[in-house]
Amino acid sequence: MNTASGEHARLILKLSSIAPLLQADTDALAGLPLRTRSLRAGEDIVLQGDSPTECCFVIDGLICRYILTSGGGTQIVSFHIPGDLPDRDSLHLPHLDHSIAAISQARVAFIPHEALQDLATRFPNIAVALWRDAVIDAGVFRQWLASLGRRNAKQRVAHLICEVFSRMADLGLADGDHFRFPVTQSQLGDALGLSSVHINRTLQELRAEKLIVWNGPVVTIPSLEDLSEAGEFDPSYLRLKPLSGQQ
Amino acid sequence: MNTASGEHARLILKLSSIAPLLQADTDALAGLPLRTRSLRAGEDIVLQGDSPTECCFVIDGLICRYILTSGGGTQIVSFHIPGDLPDRDSLHLPHLDHSIAAISQARVAFIPHEALQDLATRFPNIAVALWRDAVIDAGVFRQWLASLGRRNAKQRVAHLICEVFSRMADLGLADGDHFRFPVTQSQLGDALGLSSVHINRTLQELRAEKLIVWNGPVVTIPSLEDLSEAGEFDPSYLRLKPLSGQQ
DNA sequence: CGTCGTGTTGAGGCTATTCAAAGTATGTGG
DNA sequence: CCACATACTTTGAATAGCCTCAACACGACG
Helix, strand or coil: CCCCCHHHHHHHHHHHHHCCCCHHHHHHHHCCCCEEEEECCCCEEECCCCCCCEEEEEEECCEEEEEECCCCCEEEEEEECCCCCCCHHHHCCCCCCCEEEECCCEEEEEEEHHHHHHHHHHCHHHHHHHHHHHHHHHHHHHHHHHHHHHCCHHHHHHHHHHHHHHHHHHCCCCECCEEECCCCHHHHHHHHCCCHHHHHHHHHHHHHCCCCEEECCEEECCCHHHHHHHCCCCHHHHCCCCCCCCC | CCCCCHHHHHHHHHHHHHCCCCHHHHHHHHCCCCEEEEECCCCEEECCCCCCCEEEEEEECCEEEEEECCCCCEEEEEEECCCCCCCHHHHCCCCCCCEEEECCCEEEEEEEHHHHHHHHHHCHHHHHHHHHHHHHHHHHHHHHHHHHHHCCHHHHHHHHHHHHHHHHHHCCCCECCEEECCCCHHHHHHHHCCCHHHHHHHHHHHHHCCCCEEECCEEECCCHHHHHHHCCCCHHHHCCCCCCCCC
């Protein structure tokens, strides 16, 4: 009925990589109304406390979710790359407990809650894909908790770089040993619970040890093995098990 | 068909508080095979790396999930009270990225993955309840991240106490202004990314300011308002919005 | 009675912070 | 093409928060 545009194709690709979808499922997804929007770097998409009526789907660029503390601090709780649905949970939340913003220049598409909710109700496979997507998210949160709670600055940076690289490589968004990660050192600090000054010194150490090369927005990882060891990174938490008893 | 035992009733109560269930849904839940087990304090239930074939449901006592770092550190990533399904996500994970253990003496029930998966497939309302349960979990993770990343020791302790108290009060497990929270100071440190020594001093401060009273396993909160302010705690992230377009 | 787990206290040290300033792009308007 | 503004990185110095190590107190328990 509806020819899938590039955006629809990307969404279908993403969800079908999480849970197996049938023709009927992908057809339904292809018919979703999408409203695309371009964003400047730093622009907010949804604010803490909002009750959005749409879900945001990342087409291009880097997006983050963050929480403001009353002392004026910022805690970035996740980074989102093309294919992600940063506020998938807003389907169920009365008020967002966090804001969503574009880190770099970005392009996103908005999907009305109603439409997505409707699909999730009528197409169980789609609901399962969204649910399972949330499960991966939770695994990432747990690893971040382990970083902020029990890893030192060098390990935190190394772990984060490994995580983002792995997720990008998975979707074909990395180019060999390097990838675009256009964050400032201050944003890195806000993600890892450190000051920008300390991030700067930690990056210098990592560079001196040839564990990373950071050129503008491009990060190069000479040896993923070495960096993984430095950040005690084990990628298994990023992958789901194949569905049993379904398909 | 099957008369719901106390355990089944508790599970049904919990899930129906998250998403509306119909008679058919609750009947199906009442028929779930449950294997109960008693645990000593400190006993592990599932280990990091395991591939459990059952989900664990908390009937009584305090349970936690934790991650071990290679340096020997422990990061507790969540506490679980009666009614919780600590390893609900194991339905989708090939290998657990964390361990689960009993903090206090506890009683849990195990539900085979197969049976729960089957119910989720056949009864969409049950799948939605489980999914939404995962969404709350994620909100709690985000708040923990904000604590570990951007709040000081006193705020972290205050926030955690408020969170656990609120969750318990919600389920009728708190008694007025006090509740059972049988954690050691060392475990508190492992949850909040602090040393037990520093937890000890922080608790002394909070006691001196009459923000908490800690008597053995029982915590009393003289003024929830004051403690919430000290921990910049806002309970709204613990609650879901009512489902629209479904019932 | 000794042992173990837990809470408490002190001293010293390290990690990371804050404040401050200077250096380096990059862009903008005249 | 220069003057200027803005954003980000880098460096230094002083300080604070939290950690580690160590010791001791106390109750529970075999």
